[in-house]
Structures are given as C-alpha cells and as structure tokens.
Amino acid sequence: QKEVEQxxxxxxxxxxxxxxxxxxxSDRGSQSFFWYRQYSGKSPELIMFIYSNGDKEDGxxxxxxxxxxxxxxxxxxxxxxSDSATYLCAVQEAGNNRKLIWGLGTSLAVNP
Amino acid sequence: xxxxxxxxRYLITVTGKKLTVTCSQNMNHEYMSWYRQDPxxxxxxxxxxxxxxxxxxxDVPEGYKVSRKxxxxxxxxxxxxxxNQTSLYFxxxxxxxxxxxQPQHFGDGTRLSIL
Numbered sequence: 001q002k003e004v005e006q007x008x009x010x011x012x013x014x015x016x017x018x019x020x021x022x023x024x025x026s027d028r029g030s031q032s033f034f035w036y037r038q039y040s041g042k043s044p045e046l047i048m049f050i051y052s053n054g055d056k057e058d059g060x061x062x063x064x065x066x067x068x069x070x071x072x073x074x075x076x077x078x079x080x081x082s083d084s085a086t087y088l089c090a091v092q093e094a095g096n097n098r099k100l101i102w103g104l105g106t107s108l109a110v111n112p
Numbered sequence: 113x114x115x116x117x118x119x120x121r122y123l124i125t126v127t128g129k130k131l132t133v134t135c136s137q138n139m140n141h142e143y144m145s146w147y148r149q150d151p152x153x154x155x156x157x158x159x160x161x162x163x164x165x166x167x168x169x170x171d172v173p174e175g176y177k178v179s180r181k182x183x184x185x186x187x188x189x190x191x192x193x194x195x196n197q198t199s200l201y202f203x204x205x206x207x208x209x210x211x212x213x214q215p216q217h218f219g220d221g222t223r224l225s226i227l
Contacts, residue, residue, distance in 0.1 A: 034216075042221070043220050044155070044218050045218070097156070102155040
C-alpha cells in the first residue's frame with residue numbers, strides 16, 4: 001500500500017515564527033510532489049510543487065525534497081494567523097503518472 | 113479568470129434519487145478528476161479522465177459514474193445515491209505533460225447530503 005504520511009497536528013506556532021511541516025512517502029520512484037493549503041470547508045489551494053532534490057523557494061514558502069530519505073517538507077517563514085489551515089502533501093505515484101497519493105494533512109495554528 | 117466550476121455547491125436529497133454534479137473548467141486542461149473528502153479519510157479519488165472519452169477508476173468508484181464528452185466538462189453521476197455517499201466532493205483539473213501530474217486546480221466543492 002503506497003502511503004503518504006503527515007503528522008496530523010495541530011502544530012501551533014507563534015506569529016512571526018517558522019512553521020515546519022513534514023511529509024514522508026513510501027513510493028521510492030515518485031517524481032512529483034505538491035503542497036496544498038486547505039481552509040476549513042474550502043477547496044485545496046496549491047502552495048508549492050517540487051520535482052528535484054533540494055530547496056525551492058517562493059516568497060515565505062520553501063519546499064524541501066530529499067528523495068533518498070523519502071521526505072518532503074514545507075517551511076513557512078514569518079508565519080501569519082492567515083496561514084492557519086490544514087496543509088496537504090500529495091505525491092505522484094511512481095509508474096503511474098496519472099495518480100496522486102494524498103496525505104491526511106497537518107493542521108497548523110498560528111497564534112497572534 | 114481561470115477556474116473550475118462545480119454545481120450545485122450544496123445539495124440535500126434522498127436515497128435512490130439520481131443526481132448529477134457538474135464540473136467545468138476553462139483552462140483547456142486534459143486531466144480532470146473527482147474526489148470525495150471525509151473526516152479522517154482525507155481526499156480519495158473517485159474517477160479521473162485523461163482526455164475526451166478517456167476515463168478510469170480511482171480508489172473509490174463504486175456507486176458513481178462519469179463521462180467526458182467534451183474537454184471542458186466532467187460530470188459526476190450518482191445513479192442511486194445512498195447515505196454513505198454523503199460527503200464533500202471536489203472536481204479538479206490539470207495539464208498533463210510528459211512527466212505526469214501537473215498542479216491540480218480545484219473547484220469550490222459540493223457538499224452532498226443523502227438522507
């Protein structure tokens with residue numbers, strides 16, 4: 001069973017701090033990795049995607065990928081209360097470029 | 113504005129009464145997909161479509177049908193809804209290139225209650 005695992009949280013950080021969200025995956029051949037943000041009752045919204053090992057930065061967000069260790073992380077710098085949401089990690093299934101495997105999400109609470 | 117549009121947004125209906133949830137995208141995306149989201153179970157794929165007239169089952173296809181007669185539309189059909197299909201449903205679309213999945217764009221969701 002191919003899996004994507006995330007700590008359900010809640011992860012609580014003070015405003016202005018760095019929030020670190022982690023995701024591990026079981027499918028060693030996976031090539032594409034996505035982070036989505038979902039507010040309660042709303043649809044998932046793409047935050048970042050990453051294909052290569054290393055870091056990818058976009059504004060306050062940095063995605064980090066380590067294929068050897070099979071983890072992908074999302075760092076949120078200068079966290080704001082508006083960042084409070086559930087963060088979903090999605091990983092493309094190896095050998096099946098039509099399918100994403102979704103984690104259950106990590107709930108993040110940024111406290112003013 | 114690039115978007116995925118689902119209708120209806122909310123629906124309460126009764127067991128056995130056929131219903132259709134429509135999904136339309138204006139981004140000329142090849143790939144479209146239906147998910148359901150339930151507490152503790154996350155997003156689960158129901159069906160997906162690679163292009164017109166090409167559809168395939170996801171992880172939880174039982175009780176659902178889809179069609180892809182036009183590139184922009186991908187309706188979800190519940191022929192005989194049952195209470196266990198009460199859920200939050202999302203339609204999503206994306207480009208599909210050689211490396212596979214591109215970032216998916218989601219509709220606003222349809223909250224479906226089957227009594």
